[in-house]
């Protein structure tokens with residue numbers, strides 16, 4: 001079997017895992033890609049992302065092309081057709097190659113009976129492309145390629161912006177890095193990069209996707225992969241030397257590492273309920289030069305600042321970091337000492353990062369939002385008593401739904417006597433009744449929500 005055929009087969013396995021078994025791309029994709037060489041892994045990834053992104057539009061086209069719907073047991077054949085349609089409509093794969101490969105694919109899946117049908121359906125698409133797409137696009141679900149419940153929810157929350165949000169969700173996200181100033185300056189890094197990129201502060205956005213592990217300084221921790229919207233979190237904490245800081249939902253540690261880069265002299269606890277995801281926090285912190293994980297808090301105040309070594313490289317800062325597995329809706333992991341800062345990057349619908357994770361459109365269900373809002377409420381209520389008087393809690397989601405954002409914060413403020421909002425003054429996003437919202441695609445950022453809450457002294 002050729003490698004490209006193998007790439008298409010792997011794409012089918014991943015799509016089945018997401019669509020049928022509800023697995024996320026972050027768990028289903030990596031093992032499949034490991035079966036392929038670099039070029040074919042990139043091809044398989046493009047097919048998977050593309051089909052998940054355009055699924056509702058492709059399905060509406062397919063529905064017109066099939067004489068009768070396929071049976072549930074023929075899901076693999078249906079996915080071959082969606083992959084074929086995606087290649088024909090959205091990629092530069094030549095038409096004849098897309099058709100032939102799709103026919104071969106069903107044969108490899110031992111579905112010889114479907115070979116003729118797949119051939120006919122795809123050739124019909126080529127002949128009637130414009131009419132088929134025009135007809136499909138009369139329906140919002142197909143036109144915007146999102147499940148209808150989510151379209152309605154976004155329309156209710158963002159009566160003016162919902163079409164732009166949906167269109168942004170279907171764009172490919174940029175590859176944005178955060179330069180780790182503990183190791184290298186952004187200017188030096190961009191010089192070393194030798195790839196077209198735009199730099200803005202510590203953020204560097206590459207003009208095209210690439211394997212970050214091959215970029216200069218990956219192993220040496222010169223940079224972290226972090227969306228520009230996520231890079232806004234740590235600076236809002238106003239971290240000061242010696243503070244006790246809780247990152248309550250820390251994994252995989254993107255914002256934890258940024259907080260440490262901005263202020264290495266803090267006592268930081270990185271908590272997460274998922275032990276397996278905490279392994280990634282430890283790996284990320286170690287690569288970026290913040291180690292060792294599980295260092296006990298420094299008994300006599302803050303650690304010294306990073307210093308310059310004789311080679312001009314910055315030495316690893318000594319930070320006091322505890323990485324802990326624990327449920328932030330419970331207290332059993334807390335030693336009773338107040339935190340000066342709490343970062344609560346809450347589990348959420350992730351509706352702000354759909355362009356990066358198109359599987360969210362298939363995985364998320366309407367009832368999830370109520371459940372997530374309940375968890376967010378519990379997290380806020382449980383963590384608030386752990387905050388020192390005068391301390392700050394930064395509430396973050398990568399959601400664009402008001403129930404998880406400004407309504408959540410409004411309810412918390414209304415029911416918590418010693419909480420006030422510190423209004424975030426910024427030149428990004430938009431001020432809401434409470435907090436600030438970035439909608440996906442704004443200044444090339446993912447959709448994020450930030451609200452800063454202060455405890456009375």
Ligand SMILES: C[S@@+](CC[C@H](N)C(=O)[O-])C[C@H]1O[C@@H](n2cnc3c(N)ncnc32)[C@H](O)[C@@H]1O
Nearest residue numbers: 249250251252253254255272273274327328345
């Ligand atoms: C949005 S992600 C955090 C991303 C992370 N802050 C970063 O910047 O890399 C949310 C995290 O919350 C964790 N989580 C979910 N429920 C939790 C709970 N009850 N207590 C602690 N962590 C929880 C999840 O395991 C997940 O890692």
